[in-house]
Every structure is written in C-alpha cells, then in structure tokens.
Amino acid sequence: MQPGTAACADRAEGTDAPLLVEASGIQVQFGPLWAMRDLNLQIRRGEFVSLVGPSGCGKSTVLRLLAGLLPRTAGEIRVAGAEPSVARRHQVRVSFVFQDATLLPWRSVAANVSLPLELAGVSREERACRALEALTRVGLADFARYYPQQLSGGMRMRAALARALCNSPELLLLDEPFAALDDLTRRQLNEELLALWLRDRWTGVFVTHNIAEAVFLSTRVLVLTPRPARVAAEFHIGLPLPRSDELRGEPEFARLVGAVSRALRACVQPPYGSDQRPT
Amino acid sequence: MKTVARYAAAVGPPITFLVLTLILWDAAVVLTGVERYLMPRPADVWQAAREHALTLLRAAVLTGSAALCGLCASILLGTIVAFAFSQSRWLRRSMYPYAIFLQTVPIVGIAPLVISWFGTGFASIVVIAAVISLFPVVTNVTTGLLAVDRTLAELFAVYNATRRQTLLKLRLPAAVPYLVAGAKTSCGLSVIGAIVGEMFAGYGAAMPGLGALIAQTHGRLETAYLFAAILASTLLGVLFFSVASLAAGTILARWHVETR
Ligand SMILES: Nc1ncnc2c1ncn2[C@@H]1O[C@H](COP(=O)(O)OP(=O)(O)OP(=O)(O)O)[C@@H](O)[C@H]1O
Ligand SMILES: [Mg+2]
Numbered sequence: 132m133q134p135g136t137a138a139c140a141d142r143a144e145g146t147d148a149p150l151l152v153e154a155s156g157i158q159v160q161f162g163p164l165w166a167m168r169d170l171n172l173q174i175r176r177g178e179f180v181s182l183v184g185p186s187g188c189g190k191s192t193v194l195r196l197l198a199g200l201l202p203r204t205a206g207e208i209r210v211a212g213a214e215p216s217v218a219r220r221h222q223v224r225v226s227f228v229f230q231d232a233t234l235l236p237w238r239s240v241a242a243n244v245s246l247p248l249e250l251a252g253v254s255r256e257e258r259a260c261r262a263l264e265a266l267t268r269v270g271l272a273d274f275a276r277y278y279p280q281q282l283s284g285g286m287r288m289r290a291a292l293a294r295a296l297c298n299s300p301e302l303l304l305l306d307e308p309f310a311a312l313d314d315l316t317r318r319q320l321n322e323e324l325l326a327l328w329l330r331d332r333w334t335g336v337f338v339t340h341n342i343a344e345a346v347f348l349s350t351r352v353l354v355l356t357p358r359p360a361r362v363a364a365e366f367h368i369g370l371p372l373p374r375s376d377e378l379r380g381e382p383e384f385a386r387l388v389g390a391v392s393r394a395l396r397a398c399v400q401p402p403y404g405s406d407q408r409p410t
Numbered sequence: 411m412k413t414v415a416r417y418a419a420a421v422g423p424p425i426t427f428l429v430l431t432l433i434l435w436d437a438a439v440v441l442t443g444v445e446r447y448l449m450p451r452p453a454d455v456w457q458a459a460r461e462h463a464l465t466l467l468r469a470a471v472l473t474g475s476a477a478l479c480g481l482c483a484s485i486l487l488g489t490i491v492a493f494a495f496s497q498s499r500w501l502r503r504s505m506y507p508y509a510i511f512l513q514t515v516p517i518v519g520i521a522p523l524v525i526s527w528f529g530t531g532f533a534s535i536v537v538i539a540a541v542i543s544l545f546p547v548v549t550n551v552t553t554g555l556l557a558v559d560r561t562l563a564e565l566f567a568v569y570n571a572t573r574r575q576t577l578l579k580l581r582l583p584a585a586v587p588y589l590v591a592g593a594k595t596s597c598g599l600s601v602i603g604a605i606v607g608e609m610f611a612g613y614g615a616a617m618p619g620l621g622a623l624i625a626q627t628h629g630r631l632e633t634a635y636l637f638a639a640i641l642a643s644t645l646l647g648v649l650f651f652s653v654a655s656l657a658a659g660t661i662l663a664r665w666h667v668e669t670r
Contacts, residue, residue, distance in 0.1 A: 227564070
C-alpha cells in the first residue's frame with residue numbers, strides 16, 4: 132500500500148473551483164473497531180467524485196460523515212466551511228441516495244419524491260410542480276400516482292433519484308445506488324445520471340463497487356484501502372464530456388478502468404483482513 | 411362454470427367432513443347409549459338452537475357489543491400507552507417489561523376481581539374484554555413505533571426533519587401495519603374475554619350474554635342448549651375474526667404494504 136495519494140497523469144479541467152468538502156485526519160471508531168484512521172479528502176464544487184474500495188472498508192461511512200449523520204472520533208470535516216450537520220441545515224442543500232430505494236410504501240411516487248420539499252415546508256402547489264419536474268427528468272412522469280410496490284427495481288431507483296434531485300441539491304451523495312440493478316439498466320441510468328449532472332452541475336460523491344461505472348461517471352476516482360479507510364490512489368478522469376455509453380468501448384476508457392482495478396488490487400492484496408469479505 | 415367447479419372444490423371437502431362427523435357423532439351417541447345430559451345428539455342441539463334462537467341471538471348481540479367496546483377501548487388505550495413508551499426511554503425501561511409480563515396473567519383469574527370492583531354489569535364485561543385484548547396492541551404498536559428502518563430514519567435526518575415531522579410522517583405511518591396485526595390478535599381475545607367475564611357476572615337471568623347462557627345451561631344440565639350456546643359463541647368468534655381480517659386487508663392494501 133502506498134501512503135498518501137498516488138496522483139495520475141490525466142489532470143482534469145476546472146481545478147480552481149472553490150472547495151466544497153474538506154476533510155483531514157478523520158478517524159472513526161465503532162467500539163474497538165477502527166473504520167477510519169487518518170482519511171483526507173478534498174472535493175471541489177461541481178466535481179463528480181467516485182469512491183471505490185473493498186467491501187466494508189468504510190465508503191458508506193464517508194458519505195454518512197459528509198451528510199452529518201455520524202459523529203467522528205477525531206479529525207476535521209468542513210462542508211462549505213461548516214460542520215456537516217450544520218452545513219446541511221443552513222448552508223448547502225444536501226441529498227442522499229441510498230443503496231436501496233428507501234421509498235415510503237404508503238406514499239405515492241409523487242408524494243415520495245416531494246418529501247424533502249415537504250419537510251422543508253414548501254407549499255403544496257410548488258411541491259407538486261417540482262416533483263413532477265424531477266419525475267420527468269428521470270422519465271417517470273407517467274408513474275407519479277403509482278405506489279412504490281407497483282414499480283420495478285429500476286423504476287424505484289429512478290424515483291429515489293428524482294427525490295434526491297427534487298430539492299435542487301448542491302451536494303449529492305450516492306451510496307451504490309445501482310448495485311441491485313442488471314447491467315443494462317445500470318448503464319442506462321449511468322448515462323441519465325451523468326446527463327443530469329452536466330445539466331445542473333451539483334457536486335457528486337458516488338460510492339460503487341463497479342469500476343467501469345466509476346470511470347464513466349466521474350471527473351475523479353478515489354481508491355480507498357481496506358479498513359481503516361484511507362485514500363490509496365487518485366485518478367483524474369479526463370474523458371471528454373458529455374459521455375455516452377459508446378465510450379465504454381474506447382481504449383482510453385479501458386486503460387483507465389485497468390489502472391483503477393490495478394490500484395484497487397494492489398491495496399487489497401497483501402494483508403488480506405481476517406474478517407474482510409471478498410468483493 | 412370454472413368458478414363453480416373451483417368453489418365446489420374449495421367447499422366440498424370441509425362440508426363432507428362436517429357431514430361425516432355429524433353422522434359419526436350421532437351413531438356414537440345412539441350406539442353407546444350415553445346419557446343425553448352428557449352428550450346430546452346433533453338433532454337435539456339443532457332443536458335447542460331453534461327453540462332458543464331469539465335468546466341466543468340476543469345473547470350474541472350483547473356479548474358481541476361488550477367485546478367490541480372492549481376491543482375499541484384496548485386499541486385506543488393500547489396505542490396511547492405504546493406511544494408513551496416510544497417517546498420516553500425512561501418510561502419504556504421501567505414499565506415495558508411489565509407490559510410483557512402482564513400478558514401472561516390468566517384472564518380467568520382476574521375476572522372475578524374486576525366484577526367485584528365494577529359490579530355485575532355490562533361495564534365489567536367491557537373492562538375484562540379490554541384488559542385481555544390490551545397487551546397485544548401495546549407490544550405490537552410499541553415495536554412498530556421503535557422498529558423504524560435505520561435508512562429511513564437517516565433519510566429524514568438528511569432532509570433536516572424535525573422530531574415532530576419524523577414522528578408524524580415516518581414513525582406513526584410505519585407503525586400502522588403493526589397496529590393492524592395487534593388488533594387482529596386482540597379481536598379474538600376480546601370475544602374470549604367477554605364470554606369468560608359473563609360466565610362470572612352475567613347480566614341477570616332477564617338478559618343473559620353467551621357466557622351467562624353457557625353457565626346457566628350447564629348448571630341446569632340442559633346440555634343440548636349448552637351446545638347451542640357454544641356453537642353461537644364460536645360463530646361470534648368467526649364473525650369477529652372475519653371482519654377483522656377484512657378490515658386488516660383493506661387497511662394494509664391502502665397502506666400498500668405486503669400482507670404478512
Ligand atoms: N453502525 C455501525 N456500528 C458498528 N460498526 C459499523 C457501523 N457502521 C459501519 N460499521 C463498520 O465499519 C466498517 C465500514 O462500514 P461501511 O458500511 O462504511 O463499509 P462500506 O465500505 O460501505 O462497505 P460495503 O461496500 O460493503 O457497503 C465495517 O467494517 C462495518 O462493520
Ligand atoms: Mg456501503
């Protein structure tokens with residue numbers, strides 16, 4: 132494992148955007164277990180950063196920290212210059228997409244999508260309008276009155292995405308949102324997600340096990356070490372935007388995927404943790 | 411035609427079984443020559459049921475109302491108690507163990523006590539029915555209010571939901587299926603509670619409930635009538651259960667939750 136970060140050649144554009152997330156020396160301890168020890172992270176506004184790493188290394192924990200859902204043992208995290216839990220209340224609109232759709236079964240799709248607005252006290256008319264707009268963006272406008280149970284897995288994920296977009300987030304945290312989907316649907320949603328990001332340019336932090344997905348979506352990919360999580364390697368993805376699914380056939384794409392896989396393998400291999408599940 | 415055939419296939423076997431049982435029962439009584447006050451013939455039961463149809467019906471209505479009142483009271487009270495438990499860790503810690511423990515107290519034991527407190531009237535029966543059906547509601551709803559999915563709780567936290575919003579829009583709606591499940595259990599218990607209560611209290615000879623009828627007919631060795639009363643109690647229980655299942659199904663369908 133190489134200490135710190137091993138930066139890659141492809142320097143991306145727009146590195147002078149202001150920092151949105153600054154984390155240094157983060158330590159997280161669950162009882163006797165160190166989930167994180169000295170994690171450093173900087174994310175600029177408008178970036179799309181993917182986190183890849185072995186299962187159980189602490190990727191979800193990173194997202195929870197950024198959303199201010201989890202206390203840390205030590206270290207500094209600033210989101211727009213503030214504590215994450217304060218930032219999400221006062222400075223930055225944050226949205227979270229969880230691994231499963233987490234829709235409320237007793238609410239219609241539209242009512243689920245507008246939940247963030249409802250909690251923020253937005254009026255009923257505006258809620259309906261913006262929910263429909265978000266649903267249109269993910270191609271679910273016709274299903275506004277349906278209930279989650281009546282949707283397929285892919286559609287539920289789309290609805291969850293619409294809910295996350297509904298409050299026009301500035302920071303969008305996505306935790307393996309497409310893990311449960313088949314490859315075709317996943318690639319389709321990848322394209323849609325990237326188009327949505329290009330359109331609105333929120334800052335994205337995306338956790339995934341799928342390296343091709345990470346390369347396809349991101350401006351930067353971070354490889355995390357097994358627990359305790361640290362950033363083992365960093366890749367700037369200079370692939371031109373907008374990107375379409377055909378990009379996956381390009382040699383440059385294959386090269387980047389190969390490089391990230393190698394970095395991931397390199398940091399997993401030697402001391403294979405005793406309680407580490409294989410990915 | 412197909413539906414008729416399917417209906418016949420569903421109803422045929424149990425009907426056949428019933429008829430066979432009745433024939434065997436009748437044959438056994440005739441062949442063994444057992445005393446009628448110990449074991450009446452099916453025809454005697456039918457005769458008694460027809461003879462006392464009006465009394466049985468009145469008794470069933472009375473018992474049914476007592477059970478229903480008790481059930482409603484227990485659902486209301488149980489929900490309130492469960493809500494209090496879910497809101498206060500201190501309350502839950504100190505009292506919830508007893509809520510589980512009290513569930514095991516046999517209702518037959520406390521029925522006479524309730525009667526000596528509330529008198530031999532309708533009120534006592536309602537109280538007994540309510541007490542016996544209270545705990546399933548309390549334990550189920552408490553579980554439901556507390557067992558909110560962690561990710562859903564985080565979802566509400568990310569969007570800065572207040573405690574009140576989380577309660578109204580997440581915890582309470584999420585507990586509805588639990589309430590339904592608890593109420594379904596309580597439903598059967600409330601009928602049992604009412605009948606047991608009446609066996610001790612009755613409402614006086616002028617207007618007996620099913621439990622009182624059972625006690626009276628047993629005392630007078632009117633066994634055929636006793637059988638009819640037991641049959642009526644069973645039918646009342648079935649009615650309660652069917653209505654509860656139907657209501658539960660409707661509510662859960664509206665809630666769009668998979669029926670367990
Ligand atoms: N609430 C918790 N209590 C105790 N331990 C926890 C908790 N949450 C996470 N952990 C531990 O912290 C470590 C990191 O968990 P995390 O969920 O962040 O992993 P991950 O990288 O997202 O894994 P996966 O890829 O499987 O989702 C795990 O080993 C897990 O056991
Ligand atoms: Mg995870």
